[in-house]
Amino acid sequence: MAGKPKLHYFDARGRMEAIRWLLAAAGVEFEEKLLESSEDLDKLRHDGSLLFQQVPMIEIDGMKLVQTRAILNYIATKYDLYGKDMKERALIDMYTEGVADLGEMILLLPLCPPDQKNAKLTLIRERTTNRYLPAFEKVLKSHGQDYLVGNKLSKADIHLVELLYYVEELDSSLLANFPLLKGLKTRVSNLPAVKKFLQPGSQRKPPGTEKTLEQARKIFKF
Amino acid sequence: MAGKPKLHYFNGRGRMECIRWLLAAAGVEFEEKFIEQPEDLDKLKNDGSLMFQQVPMVEIDGMKLVQTRAILNYVATKYNLYGKDMKERALIDMYSEGVADLGDMIILLPLCPPDQKDAKIAQIKEKTTNRYLPAFEKVLKSHGQDYLVGNKLSKADIHLVELLYYVEELDPSLLANFPLLKGLKTRVSNLPAVKKFLQPGSQRKPPMDEKKLEEAKRIFRIK
Numbered sequence: 001m002a003g004k005p006k007l008h009y010f011d012a013r014g015r016m017e018a019i020r021w022l023l024a025a026a027g028v029e030f031e032e033k034l035l036e037s038s039e040d041l042d043k044l045r046h047d048g049s050l051l052f053q054q055v056p057m058i059e060i061d062g063m064k065l066v067q068t069r070a071i072l073n074y075i076a077t078k079y080d081l082y083g084k085d086m087k088e089r090a091l092i093d094m095y096t097e098g099v100a101d102l103g104e105m106i107l108l109l110p111l112c113p114p115d116q117k118n119a120k121l122t123l124i125r126e127r128t129t130n131r132y133l134p135a136f137e138k139v140l141k142s143h144g145q146d147y148l149v150g151n152k153l154s155k156a157d158i159h160l161v162e163l164l165y166y167v168e169e170l171d172s173s174l175l176a177n178f179p180l181l182k183g184l185k186t187r188v189s190n191l192p193a194v195k196k197f198l199q200p201g202s203q204r205k206p207p208g209t210e211k212t213l214e215q216a217r218k219i220f221k222f
Numbered sequence: 223m224a225g226k227p228k229l230h231y232f233n234g235r236g237r238m239e240c241i242r243w244l245l246a247a248a249g250v251e252f253e254e255k256f257i258e259q260p261e262d263l264d265k266l267k268n269d270g271s272l273m274f275q276q277v278p279m280v281e282i283d284g285m286k287l288v289q290t291r292a293i294l295n296y297v298a299t300k301y302n303l304y305g306k307d308m309k310e311r312a313l314i315d316m317y318s319e320g321v322a323d324l325g326d327m328i329i330l331l332p333l334c335p336p337d338q339k340d341a342k343i344a345q346i347k348e349k350t351t352n353r354y355l356p357a358f359e360k361v362l363k364s365h366g367q368d369y370l371v372g373n374k375l376s377k378a379d380i381h382l383v384e385l386l387y388y389v390e391e392l393d394p395s396l397l398a399n400f401p402l403l404k405g406l407k408t409r410v411s412n413l414p415a416v417k418k419f420l421q422p423g424s425q426r427k428p429p430m431d432e433k434k435l436e437e438a439k440r441i442f443r444i445k
Contacts, residue, residue: 010445051357052320067262070315077308090285093292098274135273
């Protein structure tokens with residue numbers, strides 16, 4: 001167990017942010033090697049460090065892991081955020097994948113052609129209010145417990161709360177009719193490790209800007 | 223543990239096929255309830271059976287599981303196809319996700335607008351030959367074992383071999399320079415449960431044709 005995990009990505013949320021949230025919520029200190037140019041990415045590729053020539057990549061426990069879900073699942077298992085048995089894991093996976101589906105729509109929004117953007121935003125709002133938030137509110141209502149699965153904090157809660165922050169950034173009124181989700185968001189945000197991560201100066205990344213999008217285009221050549 | 227798993231989807235490969243492959247490779251008999259009309263999908267939605275109003279959905283061990291990865295991970299864990307510890311699981315996940323990235327490109331190809339199709343196929347071929355197949359060939363070469371992880375069959379092998387069949391359908395020459403992958407494909411295909419699944423009359427689904435695509439668009443209300 002040599003040293004802190006080391007995250008390789010560029011200086012933005014992208015596909016690495018969910019990993020930063022999970023490590024932070026687990027109370028795990030991590031280092032970041034931020035890619036700044038396409039040459040930095042080329043170097044990692046030529047090193048043989050990236051199984052599929054892509055980041056995110058994380059150096060952890062002697063492995064160079066790529067693929068967001070592989071990384072998240074490993075961290076969750078290691079830090080006991082993945083339920084107590086396979087049925088709990090199934091629920092955690094199901095909820096996590098729902099979060100990822102909506103999260104992906106929000107993540108890719110900046111890449112949307114300008115003439116399609118309004119339609120995309122409308123779709124995101126509609127899915128948020130009619131599909132995803134009701135599903136999770138219903139889960140919390142069904143058992144009345146503090147967390148989504150097994151009455152214990154899991155990766156599902158952390159991913160969902162992260163998503164709720166992004167939904168709030170998009171349009172704070174979207175959370176209006178979901179009291180249990182608001183309660184979860186508050187509860188998880190008040191956990192000491194999460195509270196710390198939410199404060200200025202942490203490794204949490206701000207929303208993307210035109211500038212970060214340009215940097216991404218430059219580094220990843222798209 | 224009441225009865226066989228029951229798969230809810232339409233009668234095509236789509237996002238359910240990898241689940242069919244995994245269950246079949248695990249030697250697990252399963253039932254299928256085919257969605258044939260948009261109304262069938264509406265019924266499932268109104269029943270409250272679909273957490274996010276989507277299929278695939280699998281009824282298994284008292285649960286109505288949705289989300290392909292949740293279903294696959296559960297089946298893999300239950301039937302011991304997920305490695306022996308968390309480090310093996312990490313490798314299996316990493317490999318499975320790479321397979322899924324290429325697999326998704328292939329699944330979505332029929333939905334590609336006609337004027338973009340050739341470019342998309344070229345991109346798929348390029349990624350297959352330069353990114354994905356070399357990565358998996360390298361893994362097999364690195365340890366010289368029969369399977370990707372831990373010298374034992376896992377979901378990673380099954381997902382990869384399924385993908386290799388689709389690559390072959392797209393263009394058999396793509397597999398030309400990957401002897402270890404060809405070996406894995408043959409080896410896994412010869413496992414009794416997989417061999418049976420590969421035979422005509424099994425629950426394995428054929429490639430999507432125009433008719434099937436129209437059916438899918440109708441059922442899922444895709445334009």
